[in-house]
Amino acid sequence: MRPFAYTTAGTAVEAVAALAAAGPGARLLAGGTTLYDLMKLEIETPPAVVDVHRVADLAGFDTSGERELVFGAGARMADVAEDGRLRRDYPALTESLWRAASQQLRNMATLGGNLLQRTRCPYFRGGEPFACNKRRPGSGCAAQEGLDRSHALFGGSDDCIAVYPGDWATALVAFDAEVDVLGPGGARSLPLARLHREPGDTPQLEHTLEPGELITRIRVPVTPAGRGSAYLKIRDRESYAFALVSAAVALTVDGDGRVGECRIAVGGVATRPWRVPAAEQALRGQPVSDASARAAGEAAFAGARPGRHNAFKIELGTRTVADAVRVAAGRAVR
Amino acid sequence: MSSPHADVQPVDTRRVDAREKVTGAAVYATDLHPDQLAHAVLATATVGRGRITGLDTAAAEAVPGVLLVLTHLDHLDLQSPGFVMGGGYGVQSLQPLLDEHIAYRGQAVALVVAETLIAATQAAKLVRADYEPEPFAVTLDSPGVERLSQPAVIPLPFLADLDVGDAESAYAAAPVQIDAVYDQPAQHQNPMELIGATVWWRGDTVVVHEGTQNASAIRHGLARQLGIDPANVEVVSPYTGGGFGQKNSLQIHIAPLAVAARRLGRPVKLVVSRTQLFHHTSFRPASRHRIRLGADEHGRMLAALHDVEHQTSRFDLFPMMYTETTARLYGIGDFRGRQTFARMDTQSPGFMRAPFEHPGVFAFESAVDELAYAAQRDPLEFRLANDTTADPVTGEPFSSRHLAQCLRRGAKLFGWSARQWQPASMRADDGSLVGWGVAAGAYPASIVPSAAHLVASADGRIRVGVDGHEMGQGIRSAIALLVAENLGLDVRHVEITVGDTRVATQHLTAGSWGTASTLGAVHAALRELRKQLGADVSGPVDLAAAVGATGREHVESRAETLGPGQTEQDAERARQGLVALAGPEFTGYSTFSWIAHFVEVRVEPTTCRIRVPRVVSVADCGRVASPVTAASQVRGGIVWGIGACLREAGEVDPRYGGWLNASLEEYPVPVNADIGTLDVDFIGEPDLRFHPVGVKGLGEVSMVGVAAAVANAVYHATGVRHRRLPIRIEDVLAGTGLPEPRL
Amino acid sequence: MAATEPVYEVELSCAVNGEPVHVRVDTRESLLDLLRERLGVTGAKKGCDHGQCGACTVHLDGRRVVSCLTPAVQAAGADVTTVEGVAGPDGELHPLQQAFIDHDALQCGYCTPGQIMSGLACLAEGHAGDDDEVREYMSGNLCRCGAYAGIVAAVRAVAEQQGR
Structure with missing residues (x-):
């Protein structure tokens, strides 16, 4: 690992100031499960790090609000996953948390840090000698003609098809979450859907935060569809693995058995958290049935662009969305 | 008693x-921290094969705390240890750091030693090598692979072709036939304890602490490499954090560590990183098996032909003994075994738990299941009907063979009689497809x-x-x-x-x-x-x-x-x-351990996820020397078989060589949630003809046949036969006759 | 915060198994390497160094974490507990340690310290309600020997003792 200068911050304001003072390339360190890991691999080589893992004003969360749920960016994944109200009213959110990583990692990782988790593409993490535009711009993308089983069906470019690996953001994007940030220029908010970038021809740029900005809170508008929600995750083993495919579905069911509000996103298959409005549209107003669930899954994957080894994720994803629709509908208040 | x-x-x-x-x-070997301990880290090659044309260690040496950077330019003056299966001591004959040639990606190009692990790690990343790349081959299907018949290149009796009777004619005449190819990937042992050692000199004596299965090979091999008397090598290994065959000989870092410790006059410790470990020492070679089986209308097996090729390195021939065991499973009068090397540009493969028996028996017991179904027989009855008391290869008796009892007792414990023969006919309450599979296993007693x-x-x-x-x-x-x-x-x-x-x-x-x-x-x-x-x-x-x-x-x-x-x-x-x-052939008898596995799988009908809720295994290992640890060994073998069948494969990108998924994240070994109920029982009959207290072996036979039983259960659940491991979700998805993905 | 000289080493104070520790650490150093290479506390094991195996699991202020991905500087002021701190002062085993022995929940022993620390946390978190829950919440600790069945039995046995 390269040497790095270390400072800590006690508040969010201090953190932003410390980050500015630490100079170009400085990074925020929270749980460390992504950044410190990549620093060990020398894929991340920040000259300075500002430790925010004990910033008290980022740590809380409140799921009792009437208009929105509020999550401090420093809250730990494990703690939020245990929240009783959230488990009851937004099972897709808690499932996206406890089905991620291991309990040890969830005890460490923060909600804000997790949003910016970087890809698990083996050509990215493998370092030299693999070509990777994300790691070394201009070097090429080894995955395009390589072992692309884990790679993206959506949002890829000729320069990068690395999957965004997070579960939490996939669930959040279905719920129209907003992200609050604090930076040298003050505070602002943006929709989570606009936090991540598609790779395009600059895959090294993964998010839209300005230099020096810190995520402070994640807010989720209250919705009755939360109760009727599910996050399903299909992996190469039963636990402690990243998604081959995942699906977040939240819906309400009307008195006549038809789907009312409907929110669907898919994970493990796209270069950023991937909401699928076409699937929502296909399901909205339809009676809950195997056929309508399947149709939603098919609509979700209609525009997929598979590579050499990942075409199976179209059918797998279609079925996973359909399963998630069934589970969510089973939970929905009628 | x-x-x-x-x-x-x-x-x-x-x-x-x-x-x-x-x-x-x-205390494991790399738990030690003697006074004045220095830390070593390896730098490794990034080309699939080639020659080092330039090496720059200045930046590494400039890192504060760096004590030594050893490369091939430092004249380590080491002899080859020789390959453990070629009359030597080493995991391979090639000792890195002696010249500019790179035989495989991941080969060590420098050993960096520093006061702290942090400094050594940082410095190792700063070693810069330039290469003249050369073409290389890294998969069984790559152009440039060299194929050699085993008996032609290693003319030893126990590695010879196996010819019992006239298998080709008997097969040709058989009314029921199976002819299928089974592909199995390279796999990596991945003991939880990383490969590593702590080494120091006490006067003229070098002291080596390393988790090993073979302290004497380290002693004598290191003596050979350094040109010293074996009496001046002490090897201490009270605990090994899992071996599974990977720690069965002298590792290639020991001699360079001894050189470093001598030059520095200090103890040196190396812990090879997990990613480096995939390239640093042995692995289970990829293998391809063509099995031809013939039976009569009554379900009696008449002929078997087992043709295998497996990968080996350019510089060592890792000998194979797949057919030695598959020839003994049943009383088949006519058997033919052929074994072929496929040489390519990797480190030398070697032993991994049930090294030949797991892949060989996966192929053979899958084919037996196919034959049973082709003959319209229950796969358990079919196996029992083909039992034998004599070794079909030698004609001599087995000193003990209680395989039929294993099968019968296992069937009873499992509840096999409730099985419906027709594939894809059993369903669980939740709609899952249920499959029940059986397979036998054997392992030579040595x-x-x-x-x-x-x-x-x-x-x-x-x-x-x-x-x-x-x-x-x-x-x-x-x-x-x-x-x-x-x-x-x-x-x-x-x-x-x-x-x-x-x-x-x-x-x-x-x-x-x-x-x-x-x-x-x-x-x-x-x-x-x-x-x-x-x-x-x-x-x-x-x-x-x-x-x-x-x-x-x-x-x-x-x-x-x-x-x-x-x-x-x-x-x-x-x-x-x-x-x-x-062994396993002794004067007047042959000795094998035997086992029967019964596996239930459940296939989620939508996603095609395979789960394994329960396994029953009954082993004949002679006297059970330690009942508690023996049962644990069998459970471990079952977990290994599930991993081998459904999870584990070393993945290779032929453009780069080496291993792509070289981590415990990307090489998915089973986790706790993958494992259900495992019921283990033993026949427990001492084999006193073979052994004074009646003990045969257990650790390896416990894994043999598990993968076949899982795959046979998947067939029973879905009606689709999978002949390539691991069986992944996409294989089952593609095979279940459901709509093709829309593209 | 005013610009100051960059800090590459930190004076760290924490407690390891109840003993106060004061040590100067490189900012890059992991808690795992600090414990193993500097403090001689080698119960926590290195199996991957990247949070992919759980062999290095310790408790940080009572919560299980992987010490390989915990920068040592983040342990400032914290209570660190490793497997060496689990048994009683006179060597009396914790019930979970005894249950691991009684259910043969180990083979080579290399992952065992991490399994014990994870198992203790699994119990304390209330995630040992049934076998499947234990399987899920113990899945962050790989055991290559395949002692999973015994591990589940051991954790469940202690959960039932505690439930009584």
């Missing part, structure tokens, strides 16, 4: 070194020379210094139970030293021969001890009184034992740290 004294407590069969392991007191030294003390305790290594199989428990039961002692009064060249020769512990070999020597030493003590040949001994009666503080006995038919020449080979094994 129960004690004749009614007041004696029942023998405590729990693992004897468990307390050390649950408290953190067990035995090696062994040595034991007993010291009985007047305080009633006994110390056992013995030839053997503890890597989780529970060898201390087996020894302690034997000694305690033999003498009527409390197991806590038995103190055992293994894996230490200072107390005994330490022959390779592998191939499931460890317990049988070690217990043979301990048993002989116990007989000798009884003589010295003037005790009866059997029955409990009051050790304190008996030692006290001699007027001495201690009474010692020693024994060196050989396997059946072995000679002093074999003992001498063992003393030289070389493999010296006998």
Whole structure:
């Protein structure tokens, strides 16, 4: 690992100031499960790090609000996953948390840090000698003609098809979450859907935060569809693995058995958290049935662009969305 | 064996070194931190094959705290250790860091030593090498792979083609036939303990602490490499954090570490990173099996042809013995086995738990299942109907074979009689497809020379210094139970030293021969001890009184034992740290361990996820030397079989060479949530023809056949046969006849 | 915060198994390497160094974490507990350690310290309600020997003892 200068911050304001003072390339360190890991691999080589893992004003969360749920960016994944109200009213959110990583990692990782988790593409993490535009711009993308089983069906470019690996953001994007940030220029908010970038021809740029900005809170508008929600995750083993495919579905069911509000996103298959409005549209107003669930899954994957080894994720994803629709509908208040 | 004294407590069969392991007191080789310890880290090659044309270590050397950067420019003056399967000691014959040639991606190009691990790690990343790349081949299908018939290049009797009767004609005439190819990937042992060592010099003696299955190979191999007397090499390995074959010989970092420690005059420790480890030492070679089986209309198997090719490196021929076991599973009169090397540009492959038996039997027992279905038979009945009492290869009897009992008892425990024959006919309440599969397994029983030294003390305790290594199989428990039961002692009064060249020769512990070999020597030493003590040949001994009666503080006995038919020449080979094994063919009989596995799978009908809620396995390993640890070994073997069938594959990008998924994230070994109920039982009949206390091997046979039973269960659940491992979600998705993905 | 000299080493104070520790650490150093290479506390094991195996699991202020991905500087002021700190002062085993022995929940022993620390946390978190829950919440600790069945039995046995 390269040497790095270390400072800590006690508040969010201090953190932003410390980050500015630490100079170009400085990074925020929270749980460390992504950044410190990549620093060990020398894929991340920040000259300075500002430790925010004990910033008290980022740590809380409140799921009792009437208009929105509020999550401090420093809250730990494990703690939020245990929240009783959230488990009851937004099972897709808690499932996206406890089905991620291991309990040890969830005890460490923060909600804000997790949003910016970087890809698990083996050509990215493998370092030299693999070509990777994300790691070394201009070097090429080894995955395009390589072992692309884990790679993206959506949002890829000729320069990068690395999957965004997070579960939490996939669930959040279905719920129209907003992200609050604090930076040298003050505070602002943006929709989570606009936090991540598609790779395009600059895959090294993964998010839209300005230099020096810190995520402070994640807010989720209250919705009755939360109760009727599910996050399903299909992996190469039963636990402690990243998604081959995942699906977040939240819906309400009307008195006549038809789907009312409907929110669907898919994970493990796209270069950023991937909401699928076409699937929502296909399901909205339809009676809950195997056929309508399947149709939603098919609509979700209609525009997929598979590579050499990942075409199976179209059918797998279609079925996973359909399963998630069934589970969510089973939970929905009628 | 129960004690004749009614007041004696029942023998405590729990693992004897468990307390050390649950408290953190067990010290593994890289737990050591002697004074003045320096830390080493490897830098490795980034080309698939080639030549180093330039090497820049200046930046590495400039890192504060760096003490030494060893490369091929430093004239390490090391001899090759020789390949462990080629009359030598090493995991491979190629010793890196001696010249500019790079034979495979991931080969070490520098060993960086520094005051701290942080400095060494940073500096290793700063070593810059330029290469002239050369073309390379890394998969069985790559152009440039060289194929060689095994008997043509290694003309040894036990590696010969196998021809029993006239299999081609018998197959051609058989009314029911199966002809199928089964592909199996390279796999990596991945013991939890990373490969690593702590090495220092004490005067002219080099001291090596490394988790190993073969301390004597390290001793003699390192002596050869350094050009010193083996008496000046001490190897200490009280605990090995899992071996599974990967730690069965001299690793390629030991000699460079010894050089570094000598040049610095300090102890040096190296822990090879997990990613480097995928490239640094052995792995299970990829293999491809064509199986042809013929049967008559009554379900009697008539002929079998098993053609195998497996990968090996350019510089070593890793010999294969797949057909040795598949030829013994059933009473098939006409059998043909052919084995071919595919040489390519990797490090040398080697042994990984059930090295040939797992892949060979996966292929064979899958084909047997296919044949049973082709003959419209129940796969269990089909297997029982083809049982044999004689070794079909030699015509001699097996010293023991209770495979049919394993199958029958397993079927009963599993509830096989409720199975519906028709594939895809059983469903669970939740709609899952249910499949029940069965497969048999076998593993050759081998035995090696062994040595034991007993010291009985007047305080009633006994110390056992013995030839053997503890890597989780529970060898201390087996020894302690034997000694305690033999003498009527409390197991806590038995103190055992293994894996230490200072107390005994330490022959390779592998191939499931460890317990049988070690217990043979301990048993002989116990007989000798009884003589010295003037005790009866059997029955409990009051050790304190008996030692006290001699007027001495201690009474010692020693024994060196050989396997059946072995000679002093074999003992001498063992003393030289070389493999010296006998079996499975002995004069007048053959010996194998046997097992039957019954597996239930559930296939989620939508996503096609395969789950394995329960497995029943019944083993015939002769006498069960240590019931608790033996059952654990079998459970471990089942977990390995599930991993091998459904999870594990070393993935190769042919443009880069090496291994792409070189981490515990990307190489998915089973996790706790993958494993359901595992029921294990033993036949428990001692094999006294093979062994003085009736022990055969267990560690490897426990895995053999599991993958086939899982795959056969997947077939039964879905009606689709999978012939390439691992069976992944996409394979089942594609095979279930559901709509093709829209593209 | 005013610009100051960059800090590459930190004076760290924490407690390891109840003993106060004061040590100067490189900012890059992991808690695992600090414990193993500097403090001689080697119960926590290195199996991957990237949070992919759980062998290095310790408790940080009572919560299980992987010490390989915990920068040592983040342990400032914290209570660190490793497997060496689990048994009683006179060597009396914790019931979970005893249950690991009784259910033979180990083989080679290398992952065992991490399994014990994870198992203790699994119990304390209330995630040992049934076998499947234990399987899920113990899945962050790989055991290559395949002792999973015994591990589940051991954790469940202690959960039932505690439930009584």
